[in-house]
Amino acid sequence: MHDNLIERRTKSGSLQETRSKLQSLISEAVIKHKTESISLSGGLDSSILASCLGRKARAYAMIARDFPSTDLVNAQLVANMFGLELVVIPESTDNLLNAIEQTIKILKVFNPIEIRNNIVVYTTMKHAKDDGFKSMMTGDGADELFAGYNFFQRMSIPELKKDLERIWKVMHFPSRSISKELGIELHTPFLDDDVVAYAKSLSPELKVREENGKKYGKWVLRKAFERSLPQSIVWREKSAMQDGSGTNGLTSFFDNTIPSHTFAEKAARYLEKEQVSLSSKEALCYYEIYRRYYDYPSMLGQSKNKCPNCSYSFEEKSHFCRMCGSFPI
Numbered sequence: 001m002h003d004n005l006i007e008r009r010t011k012s013g014s015l016q017e018t019r020s021k022l023q024s025l026i027s028e029a030v031i032k033h034k035t036e037s038i039s040l041s042g043g044l045d046s047s048i049l050a051s052c053l054g055r056k057a058r059a060y061a062m063i064a065r066d067f068p069s070t071d072l073v074n075a076q077l078v079a080n081m082f083g084l085e086l087v088v089i090p091e092s093t094d095n096l097l098n099a100i101e102q103t104i105k106i107l108k109v110f111n112p113i114e115i116r117n118n119i120v121v122y123t124t125m126k127h128a129k130d131d132g133f134k135s136m137m138t139g140d141g142a143d144e145l146f147a148g149y150n151f152f153q154r155m156s157i158p159e160l161k162k163d164l165e166r167i168w169k170v171m172h173f174p175s176r177s178i179s180k181e182l183g184i185e186l187h188t189p190f191l192d193d194d195v196v197a198y199a200k201s202l203s204p205e206l207k208v209r210e211e212n213g214k215k216y217g218k219w220v221l222r223k224a225f226e227r228s229l230p231q232s233i234v235w236r237e238k239s240a241m242q243d244g245s246g247t248n249g250l251t252s253f254f255d256n257t258i259p260s261h262t263f264a265e266k267a268a269r270y271l272e273k274e275q276v277s278l279s280s281k282e283a284l285c286y287y288e289i290y291r292r293y294y295d296y297p298s299m300l301g302q303s304k305n306k307c308p309n310c311s312y313s314f315e316e317k318s319h320f321c322r323m324c325g326s327f328p329i
Contacts, residue, residue: 015223018206022224025198027052029189035135037128039121040086041244042074044218044229044236045139045148049189050082051228058085058133060124065090067249074233074244081230089127093253099123100250101289106181107174108294110286111325116242116250118174122182125175129184136179141190144171145199146218147207148238153215160204168200170318211235254282274298275311276324283324297323 030052040046040059050059061075072088079086091099099119104110107118121138128136143149144167152160179186189195206220216222217238226234242248258281267278270287274296278284298306301313312323320327 015206015220018202018220019224021198022221023228025192025195026189026224029192029195030137032192033135033137033187033189035133035137035185035187037131037133037135038084038137039124039139040075040078040084041071041241042076042078042233042236043071043139043239043244044222044225044233045142045190047074047078047229047233048142048221048225049137049139050078050084051225052189053082053084056083056085058087058128058131060087060089060128060136062089062091062120062123062127062245064093064096064246064249066093067246067253069244069246070239071244074236077230078233087127087131089123091123093250095123096247096250100286103178104286104289105293106177108290109323110283110290111322112251112280112282112286113240113242113325114174114322115286116247117240118178119247120241120245121175122178125179125182125184129182133184135185135187137187137189138175139190140173140175140186140188141171141196142218142221143238144168145190145196146221147204148217150217150238152208152217155208157204160208164204164207166317166319170315172322251280251282254280254285257281258284277309279309 026048030049031054036057038049038057038059040050040061059079061071063069063072076086096119099122100115103115103119103122107114125136147160147164155163175186202220208215208217209219211219222234263281263284266284270276270278275298276287276296278287298311303313305314305316307314307321307324307326307329309326310321310324312321314321314329319329321329
């Protein structure tokens with residue numbers, strides 16, 4: 001679809017006006033938040049926030065020391081560009097295992113994807129807190145508001161519009177629970193009221209679109225800041241924290257450390273006695289940590305909607321189970 005057609009369908013006016021409005025709203029939101037620490041992965045969202053800071057700040061980037069990661073080069077590039085002090089946290093597997101237990105205790109789930117992503121959040125926030133910072137800025141909300149997740153790219157425009165509206169009703173941010181538990185204030189400029197309202201007003205056609213023959217989510221957000229950031233950052237493909245930090249390597253770690261017969265025996269027992277189906281050795285490890293502190297999932301929640309794989313209650317409009325990570329349900 002050509003720019004002029006998109007412009008006519010945009011409630012906020014021309015494409016250039018939309019880009020300028022986004023720049024202004026996000027910059028104002030960032031400046032309003034006085035925190036001097038930021039979680040910086042070198043992905044689009046945190047890099048946009050870094051570009052708007054306009055002041056000295058300390059940036060934190062966590063990478064798994066024992067597994068391949070891709071965030072470090074990008075985080076260093078952005079930190080150097082905007083004069084941020086970058087603290088790299090190269091966590092050992094032993095430290096990650098401790099972070100896993102703490103994250104499960106806080107979030108009260110054993111969903112492997114959520115755990116692999118949020119041990120990054122836990123680790124960066126804990127380091128900032130230990131360094132004396134009372135708050136931290138994160139890029140929460142950009143993916144939900146501007147259609148950043150890769151599955152959005154497979155949808156038609158009507159499907160995209162409907163799914164975004166659904167997600168806006170059920171979206172949650174584990175970083176809120178983690179920051180509260182650690183006692184560090186969370187700053188999320190993308191979730192400021194003015195930014196949220198404007199993002200929701202934009203046509204879905206501005207959020208998922210092709211650029212140079214490739215489809216991207218958060219297209220209008222990328223265009224708004226394409227002159228402020230390196231092209232390698234602006235058009236960097238979406239990757240989860242577990243991929244950029246390397247914590248996705250935990251899957252193979254557990255595959256190699258838990259004997260197959262042990263997994264089979266325990267998985268069968270949990271399925272029979274607690275109605276929990278565990279699809280991987282990693283899930284087994286997380287579930288056993290979870291059960292040290294909490295009751296099994298079928299005993300929790302009030303909703304009539306139950307996950308077919310762990311019997312946990314889920315919200316009517318949700319398509320996945322936060323407890324075990326099953327998708328779609």
